[in-house]
Amino acid sequence: MTTKPDHSQYSFAAHGRPGVDDVPESKLGFLRAYEGLRGNTSVAVDDATLKQRVALTLELTYDELHVFKCIQSMMFLEPRITQHSAYPAILSGLRESSDASGRKPRLLDVGCCYGTDVRSFLLEGVSASQLTVTDLDPGYWRVGQKALFVDEQNVKDVATTWGDLSLGVESISAPPPEGLPSWKSSHKYVAASAVIHTLSKTQGTGLIRTVYDILETGGLFVGTTGASTQEGAWHNGGRWLHDEKSLAREFEAAGFKNIVLKQRERFGEDQPQTANAEEAAKPVDDRVRVFIEFSASK
Template sequence: MSALQSSTTVNTPNLNGYSFLDTNAEPPEINDGHLTFLSRYTGIDDLDVLRKGVIEVWREAREKHHVYKCIETFMFLIPAIQFHPSYRTLLNTLSDRQSSHQPAPYIADVGCCFGTDVRRLIYDGVPAENIVGVDLHDGYWNIGKRLFEDGERIEGVKTVWRDMASGEEGAVEREGLKGRFDFVVAMAVLHVFSKEQQRIFLANILQLLTPGGT
């Protein structure tokens, strides 16, 4: 097992208010707009088929894992990264490097969950081999493979299952991640942490970046 595929015991983040209170809850309505990216990425035009698959993974996530608000409300279906002001910078960097025959930027998605933003990166041309997904464990990631039906397509994405909000000294360096990334993505993550966990998390994020990274 390589350093980029290692696992570790994790500390549970601050989950108050971010898990289902009603275990018998029915899924909210999934409108067609929720399914736009999933349809484009998978090539499946039948929205009823997609809707059925989404509800299946929604129920599985609810039964097996903590259900954050982004899961409860189907926010995970829409790549949040595409709305970030720096995403255009990332895509311009990718285009500039491709046109000058330089290596594509190296990107980490911390708190990757189902991997929706990872797939948006791949959809927009970032090589899977240049992406690392990081999360507490692989439970959500494995559900994402079933949701997007793309196990082979994302095979090149490296994964790290580690608590980035823990203060374990030297953890980033031991994983071989220190100073490796041109861009680090961490969408909808900070709000589930305590203030101290946020401080540790951001300190670890800074260690991931190359000089001048974003």
């Protein structure tokens, strides 16, 4: 976080900075629940304090990092992974006892941002040592620790790696999580919530194939992504928006099986939108998009 971000590139920073008064109390439930895990039960933290932490999180982000739409609209206040239909099974799997080698199952959160999703697992009693986070820039994770959740001690055992996973598993410079010989076949679960639609077509293909390599045999890749009724470039060609068929092909080409794709409500919004014939004729940038929940196994 040493250089100012270029907010002219696909950034929602120009939409204005939300302030304390813009933070909805109805979305503070997860932060309230997480307070007990911080060990500060003797000190009551009211909603005004939580709102100030959210405002500080946004201030640091706007000054130092790229502002995605989900940040500008404060979707990070609630975990996304808990909305996935596979969440109960993943949570149960992470609670399993160690395997024959003494290793507990692990989950990797791709595009972790501030780390809301992994903290949902901590709140459910999953050990931090079973969790790994990654993002293009570590700045979001650090802001989450210092400003939003204020919990560096809670997440000190969460493994981290930063950079572009689409470049392949061999490109990961961080050592694998403690006790593991390699990043290959290292995690039982990988989650990527609202990530694939922020990537170019080449990056998306690379990410899916890297995830396949990171998963152990029988492992599960889950997530959500924005999509369209017809695949194509968007955001002035810098990103790729899949449709259901093209996304399924990417998973199949990487080697995944048991691929399940289904339209679902956009996180934090109303019903998914569908395109009629008139909409389908529009350029991809203007087309009404849908949201897809996916799961695929290795």
